[in-house]
Amino acid sequence: MKPMKEKTDGHAPPIPSVESRLRALAVRLRGGTWLDALEALRAGAGDVFRLEMPGFRAVVAAGPASIRAALVEAVSSLRSRVDPDPVVRLFRTGILVMDGAEHAALRRIAAPFFRPAALERFAPTIVRAADRQIEAWADGAHVEIIEAMRTLALEVLLEALFGIPGPTEAPRLLPLLRAAQAYISPGPWLLHPALSRPGLKGPLQELEQVLRDHIRERRACPMGGTLLDAWIEAFGGDEERVRDQMLTMLIAGHDTVAAWLAWTMILLAAHPEVQERARAAVDARLGWGTPSPEALRGLEELEGIGWEALRLYPPIPVLNRRATASCTLEGWTIPAGVRVMVSLYTLHRHPGLWAEPHAFRPERFRGEGMGLRFLPFGAGPHTCIGAPLARLEWKLAVARMLQRAAFEPAFSTPRPRMGATLEPAPGLLVRIRRRW
Ligand code: HEM
Structure with missing residues (x-):
C-alpha cells in the first residue's frame, strides 16, 4: 500500500486525538465491541478520520455525507x-x-x-x-x-x-x-x-x-x-x-x-x-x-x-473499499492505495441524526423516510x-x-x-x- 499523506497535509482526514483514543480504549475495556470504539473515535474526530495502527491503516467514513460519497459518488x-x-x-x-x-x-x-x-x-x-x-x-x-x-x-x-x-x-x-x-x-x-x-x-x-x-x-x-x-x-x-x-x-x-x-x-x-x-x-x-x-x-x-x-x-456494520485512484470524501483527500472503511454502525447511532440513538424505539420509523441516515x-x-x-x-x-x-x-x-x-x-x- 502506498503511504498516506501525513497529518501536516491540511486535506488529509484527521487522526483522532489522544483523548478520543483513550476514550475508545475505555469503551473496549468496559466490554464494548470495536464498533463502539469506532463510535467513540467518531465522536472525537468527526465523520471522516484516519485509523492508524502498526500494520493497519485506513480512513473511516462514519457519517451520511462521507458514506454517500464513498458508496455512490466515488465508485470509480x-x-x-x-x-x-x-x-x-x-x-x-x-x-x-x-x-x-x-x-x-x-x-x-x-x-x-x-x-x-x-x-x-x-x-x-x-x-x-x-x-x-x-x-x-x-x-x-x-x-x-x-x-x-x-x-x-x-x-x-x-x-x-x-x-x-x-x-x-x-x-x-x-x-x-x-x-x-x-x-x-x-x-x-x-x-x-x-x-x-x-x-x-x-x-x-x-x-x-x-x-x-x-x-x-x-x-x-x-x-x-x-x-x-x-x-x-x-x-x-x-x-x-x-x-x-x-x-x-x-x-x-x-x-x-x-x-x-x-x-x-x-x-x-x-x-x-x-x-x-x-x-x-x-x-x-x-x-x-x-x-x-x-x-x-x-x-x-x-x-x-x-x-x-x-x-x-x-x-454488515462496516463495508470495505480500497482507493484505486485519489478521491475526496467530504472535502478530505483520500490518496490511491488507502483502505476505506464505511461504518454503517456509526451512521445508525450518530447522535446528530437520531434522538436517543442507543434506545430501541421502533415507532421512530412510523411514516418517516430515513434517507441517508439509515443504510x-x-x-x-x-x-x-x-x-x-x-x-x-x-x-x-x-x-x-x-x-x-x-x-x-x-x-x-x-x-x-x-x-x-x-x-x-x-x-x-x-x-x-x-x-x-
Ligand atoms: C438483513 C439481511 C441483509 C443485510 C443487512 C445485507 C446487507 C448488505 C450490504 C450492506 C451489502 C453491501 C456490501 C458492500 O457494499 O460492500 C450487501 C451486498 C450483498 N448482499 Fe446483502 N444483506 C442482507 C441479506 C442478503 C440476502 C438474503 C442475500 C442473498 C440471498 C444477500 C446477498 C448479497 C449480495 C450478493 C451482495 C453483493 C451485491 C453486489 O456486490 O452487487 N444479502 N448486503
Missing part, C-alpha cells in the same frame, strides 16, 4: 476488491468483490431472481422453515436463537435460489459455512494477512467439494428456473465461476438474515410491551391463518420493529441484491414466531459479537413460551 475510485484480504481470497470472482462491467454483468444475471414478485412464491417455504424451528422448541426451553435462525435462513436460501432441498442439505453445509465465516471474520489477519489458519483448511476444502458436487449434479441434470441454473448457463463449463457466485450468495445471504431475525427476537424479549403490541397486530391480521405477503402488507407495528433492529445491529443494505452499485428476500423472510418468519410463541429474556443485556456479521454473542439465550 473506491473499489470493492481490498487486496490482500481473506474476503477476496474466499469469494475470488464473486459478485461482492467485483467492480465495473464484470460486476454489472453478474448483477444482470442475478437480478430477476430477487424481484419481489418472483420471490413471493417462496412464502410457504419460509413459513415451513419457521415452523420446523418452532416445533423443535419445548415450552419453557432456553434457546440460542441465532443458531435456530441460521438453520431457518440457510434452508430458505438453498431452496429459493438454488432449488436444493433445505432441510436435508442445511445440516451438512452449516458447519462448513461457519468455517468460511470464521475465515473472513475480523481478527489478527487484518494486521498480518499472511497468518496461517490451519484449523480452517479441512472444512474449507470440504465446502469446495460440496459446492462442486452440486454444480456438477445440476450441470448433468438441469432444473431450470433457479439462479444456480442461470449461472451454469451463463458461464458454460467454468465451474469455478459458478462456485464463486454460489459461495458469495450463501455467505452474504444466510448469516445476515439470521442475525436480523435473532436480534429482532432478542429485542422483543427485552421489550415485552413492544412484543405484545406486535403480537396483537399479527393476531388481528392473521388469527390462526398462515402468514402470507398479502395478509401482512402495510403492517406498520411489525415493520418498525424490523427497521429498528437493523438500525441498532446492522448485520442497512448499503447504497450504490453494490447495494444488497438480496434485500427483497431478506425482507420477505423477516416478515413471514417473525409473524409466524409471534403467532406461535412468546419470547422472554434469559440474559441481562443483549451482547453483540463482531464475527462475519454483527451477531448476538454466543450463549445469548431466550426463553420460549409456546402458544401452539
Whole structure:
C-alpha cells in the first residue's frame, strides 16, 4: 500500500486525538465491541478520520455525507476488491468483490431472481422453515436463537435460489459455512494477512467439494428456473465461476438474515410491551391463518420493529473499499492505495441524526423516510441484491414466531459479537413460551 499523506497535509482526514483514543480504549475495556470504539473515535474526530495502527491503516467514513460519497459518488475510485484480504481470497470472482462491467454483468444475471414478485412464491417455504424451528422448541426451553435462525435462513436460501432441498442439505453445509465465516471474520489477519489458519483448511476444502458436487449434479441434470441454473448457463463449463457466485450468495445471504431475525427476537424479549403490541397486530391480521405477503402488507407495528433492529445491529456494520485512484470524501483527500472503511454502525447511532440513538424505539420509523441516515443494505452499485428476500423472510418468519410463541429474556443485556456479521454473542439465550 502506498503511504498516506501525513497529518501536516491540511486535506488529509484527521487522526483522532489522544483523548478520543483513550476514550475508545475505555469503551473496549468496559466490554464494548470495536464498533463502539469506532463510535467513540467518531465522536472525537468527526465523520471522516484516519485509523492508524502498526500494520493497519485506513480512513473511516462514519457519517451520511462521507458514506454517500464513498458508496455512490466515488465508485470509480473506491473499489470493492481490498487486496490482500481473506474476503477476496474466499469469494475470488464473486459478485461482492467485483467492480465495473464484470460486476454489472453478474448483477444482470442475478437480478430477476430477487424481484419481489418472483420471490413471493417462496412464502410457504419460509413459513415451513419457521415452523420446523418452532416445533423443535419445548415450552419453557432456553434457546440460542441465532443458531435456530441460521438453520431457518440457510434452508430458505438453498431452496429459493438454488432449488436444493433445505432441510436435508442445511445440516451438512452449516458447519462448513461457519468455517468460511470464521475465515473472513475480523481478527489478527487484518494486521498480518499472511497468518496461517490451519484449523480452517479441512472444512474449507470440504465446502469446495460440496459446492462442486452440486454444480456438477445440476450441470448433468438441469432444473431450470433457479439462479444456480442461470449461472451454469451463463458461464458454460467454468465451474469455478459458478462456485464463486454460489459461495458469495450463501455467505452474504444466510448469516445476515439470521442475525436480523435473532436480534429482532432478542429485542422483543427485552421489550415485552413492544412484543405484545406486535403480537396483537399479527393476531388481528392473521388469527390462526398462515402468514402470507398479502395478509401482512402495510403492517406498520411489525415493520418498525424490523427497521429498528437493523438500525441498532446492522448485520454488515462496516463495508470495505480500497482507493484505486485519489478521491475526496467530504472535502478530505483520500490518496490511491488507502483502505476505506464505511461504518454503517456509526451512521445508525450518530447522535446528530437520531434522538436517543442507543434506545430501541421502533415507532421512530412510523411514516418517516430515513434517507441517508439509515443504510442497512448499503447504497450504490453494490447495494444488497438480496434485500427483497431478506425482507420477505423477516416478515413471514417473525409473524409466524409471534403467532406461535412468546419470547422472554434469559440474559441481562443483549451482547453483540463482531464475527462475519454483527451477531448476538454466543450463549445469548431466550426463553420460549409456546402458544401452539
Ligand atoms: C438483513 C439481511 C441483509 C443485510 C443487512 C445485507 C446487507 C448488505 C450490504 C450492506 C451489502 C453491501 C456490501 C458492500 O457494499 O460492500 C450487501 C451486498 C450483498 N448482499 Fe446483502 N444483506 C442482507 C441479506 C442478503 C440476502 C438474503 C442475500 C442473498 C440471498 C444477500 C446477498 C448479497 C449480495 C450478493 C451482495 C453483493 C451485491 C453486489 O456486490 O452487487 N444479502 N448486503
